[in-house]
Amino acid sequence: MDKLVSASDALSVIKDGMTIGIGGWGPRRKPMALVRELLRTDVKDLTVIAYGGADVGLLCAAGKVRKVIFAFVSLDFMPLEPAFRKAREAGDIEVMEIDEGMMLLGLRAAAWGCPFIPTRIGLGTDLLSHAPDIALVESPYDEKEWVAMPALKPDVALLHVTAADRRGVCEIASPDHYMDDWFARAADHTIVSTDNIVDTDHYANPDVARRVYWERNCTQAVVHMPGGAHPSSNDPLYGFDVAHYKKYGELIADGGYQAWAEAFLGASENDYQSAVGGLDAIQALPKPVY
Amino acid sequence: MSYSLAELMVCAASRVFDRDGEVLATGIGLLPRLAASLAMRTTNPDMMMTDSQSFVLSSPNPVSGLASHEGQANENWMGFARIFDNVWSGARHALVGPSQIDRFGQTNISALGGTYQQPKVQLLGMRGFPGNSISHANSFFVPQHSTRVFVAGECDVVCSIGYNPERLPRGYRLEDIDIRSVITNLCVMDFLGDNHQMRVVSLHPGVSLDEVRDNTGFDVAVVDGLAETSAPTAEQLELIAELDPGNARAKQIKGNPPGRREAVEESA
Numbered sequence: 382m383d384k385l386v387s388a389s390d391a392l393s394v395i396k397d398g399m400t401i402g403i404g405g406w407g408p409r410r411k412p413m414a415l416v417r418e419l420l421r422t423d424v425k426d427l428t429v430i431a432y433g434g435a436d437v438g439l440l441c442a443a444g445k446v447r448k449v450i451f452a453f454v455s456l457d458f459m460p461l462e463p464a465f466r467k468a469r470e471a472g473d474i475e476v477m478e479i480d481e482g483m484m485l486l487g488l489r490a491a492a493w494g495c496p497f498i499p500t501r502i503g504l505g506t507d508l509l510s511h512a513p514d515i516a517l518v519e520s521p522y523d524e525k526e527w528v529a530m531p532a533l534k535p536d537v538a539l540l541h542v543t544a545a546d547r548r549g550v551c552e553i554a555s556p557d558h559y560m561d562d563w564f565a566r567a568a569d570h571t572i573v574s575t576d577n578i579v580d581t582d583h584y585a586n587p588d589v590a591r592r593v594y595w596e597r598n599c600t601q602a603v604v605h606m607p608g609g610a611h612p613s614s615n616d617p618l619y620g621f622d623v624a625h626y627k628k629y630g631e632l633i634a635d636g637g638y639q640a641w642a643e644a645f646l647g648a649s650e651n652d653y654q655s656a657v658g659g660l661d662a663i664q665a666l667p668k669p670v671y
Numbered sequence: 672m673s674y675s676l677a678e679l680m681v682c683a684a685s686r687v688f689d690r691d692g693e694v695l696a697t698g699i700g701l702l703p704r705l706a707a708s709l710a711m712r713t714t715n716p717d718m719m720m721t722d723s724q725s726f727v728l729s730s731p732n733p734v735s736g737l738a739s740h741e742g743q744a745n746e747n748w749m750g751f752a753r754i755f756d757n758v759w760s761g762a763r764h765a766l767v768g769p770s771q772i773d774r775f776g777q778t779n780i781s782a783l784g785g786t787y788q789q790p791k792v793q794l795l796g797m798r799g800f801p802g803n804s805i806s807h808a809n810s811f812f813v814p815q816h817s818t819r820v821f822v823a824g825e826c827d828v829v830c831s832i833g834y835n836p837e838r839l840p841r842g843y844r845l846e847d848i849d850i851r852s853v854i855t856n857l858c859v860m861d862f863l864g865d866n867h868q869m870r871v872v873s874l875h876p877g878v879s880l881d882e883v884r885d886n887t888g889f890d891v892a893v894v895d896g897l898a899e900t901s902a903p904t905a906e907q908l909e910l911i912a913e914l915d916p917g918n919a920r921a922k923q924i925k926g927n928p929p930g931r932r933e934a935v936e937e938s939a
Contacts, residue, residue, distance in 0.1 A: 452798055452799070453796035455795055455796070461794065469782070470790060478781065480801040485755060488790055500759075500802075501801075501805045502801050504805050504838055505829075505835070505848075506804070506829050506838075523842065525841060525842030525843065537836075539675055556726070557725040557751055559751055566730050671723035
């Protein structure tokens, strides 16, 4: 089965009102080229589930988001994501604010076909006061109350990886694959963008095969997008673009989404990459050090 | 021997891990991370720390001047999903810097003011605070002790469970909550007053109890035999310099003041 398609063909499955799960973490290994392609469509009223960075910020700023399910939206070195902050302070979006680990539990519940997973997380906090959809349950085994973290089921997941073959076998060579495997398992339909397209025999090396965190039947579409994580990192291939994030923050603060879109979005990923200095410049970004 | 306020706070904060043994210590922010690293090199060599990314290290990385993660003392892979396995086991102690802390030891890093639908200031989001606070030990690091941080009422958004009887979940006791220490630019505190009241344990050199009280939005208890916060030892200062060769600690507290004030100032 050949799953290699263009970004626009891959994203044609996304309809108004869908729930989209986005992989990566803050400024790290975000499927930004897919997000940009989504920004070029008319899709709206999305619910977004993410360990958020500029992916969430841009979708909110562009008016495509009805609701964000999040534990944080941050660029790490810029602790407060500028576009998300602006959208929240304008009262523009509905939120379901949960704990980082709870998001993992919600994705696992969806992946396993469970309505919820019991947890202590959230007890005694405003997480429960502000998320009326999250119920408390009794345990058949003790006298405590438990939080029933509901399944978080994306209609579509968007992920970015190091390498993939045309059949959807995906390698993440970064130090951490974050929760991408659970997004892939939880979603009905998973679209993966990749820096490299490889032949299947790439995976014959057991060290490489160990960097495959979900099976190919969890991946429905593969999009070849070299540099596609920019401005987030795709360690070990390239780091995140600090200068670009700062510029993005300035544009959002001064002129909002339109200012950023006019400066960078373009009609295609080629336009975008030209506007940010080209693929070679992206691939030369130094690896992050913490 | 001269030392900075940042160094004094790092040494005081390192002591929160003394009795922890083999727990994963997580210091969020440069000074808390430096404090945890110092603890691992001095009072608690059994401690575990990560590279702030995805490996547990047998010896902590420097907090500044690191050119690459190549060659660091990896001990085991520890991606973020696996961090949660450890968090929920309880074998962790986090040292974090909340934006607000209330008299119950509840904290806020989510949002300030306005309404929940439209906050005046959006902060980070709750991150891991709800899960951390009900799962394992937590201590707090406050670079600017003020009534803006130590708020009079409850936090605007309660992100972590504290010693609030009104919010205690069914089947839990207040003793199930484990908030250890609070290190600020003025003093060291704990929650071992009557009914888990926040309590001043030591004052930094030249700081008065009135100054602490004036900058805290609620009543604090005071330990019997209130002491001065211990000055850093020569060994601690050497290790701090080794763990922070770029002297990033000098940029963390406004003006990088000395640890020992020239004279006791009148309280405002």
